Amino acid sequence: MSAAVVIFYALSACILGAGLLSVTSTRIFRSAIWLLFSLMGVAGLYFWMDVEFIAAVQIIVYVGGIVVLIIFSIFLTQQSGSKMAKPPLKRQMAAILAVVFGCALTYRTIRQYGFSAGGGKFDLDVARIGTELLNGYALPFEVVSILLLAAMIGCIVIAMKTKPNN
Numbered sequence: 405m406s407a408a409v410v411i412f413y414a415l416s417a418c419i420l421g422a423g424l425l426s427v428t429s430t431r432i433f434r435s436a437i438w439l440l441f442s443l444m445g446v447a448g449l450y451f452w453m454d455v456e457f458i459a460a461v462q463i464i465v466y467v468g469g470i471v472v473l474i475i476f477s478i479f480l481t482q483q484s485g486s487k488m489a490k491p492p493l494k495r496q497m498a499a500i501l502a503v504v505f506g507c508a509l510t511y512r513t514i515r516q517y518g519f520s521a522g523g524g525k526f527d528l529d530v531a532r533i534g535t536e537l538l539n540g541y542a543l544p545f546e547v548v549s550i551l552l553l554a555a556m557i558g559c560i561v562i563a564m565k566t567k568p569n570n
């Protein structure tokens with residue numbers, strides 16, 4: 405195996421392992437930290453593919469913005485350090501079934517369409533990327549920003565709840 409293949413598998417293991425720990429952790433703050441590591445692994449994968457601009461955007465927007473917003477929202481709640489309840493067995497079985505179904509569907513899609521590694525190079529022109537963003541791709545980013553604003557307002561409302569008088 406070449407060094408590039410080893411690096412790819414190491415980054416993939418980091419992304420998948422941190423993602424799995426993010427989903428299965430019983431402490432919400434630790435879940436956010438594992439999400440941070442998973443997103444950093446994705447940025448590493450972009451760097452490995454020589455797409456530095458997208459990797460920088462990944463770090464700035466997702467790691468520097470989204471994860472910090474999630475951690476800030478966690479600390480605004482009154483139960484930021486408490487342990488989350490274990491999900492019921494029915495929900496765990498449904499999650500396992502969803503994972504198995506997703507893997508089977510992915511495998512079927514890869515077999516059906518015969519995906520293979522492309523030999524082409526990425527177009528790394530930042531001016532062209534900016535032009536494409538202005539020609540119709542900016543709307544999803546605006547929708548996500550409104551969604552994050554609504555989530556932050558909801559978190560503040562939850563954090564401002566008054567404690568019941570005893």
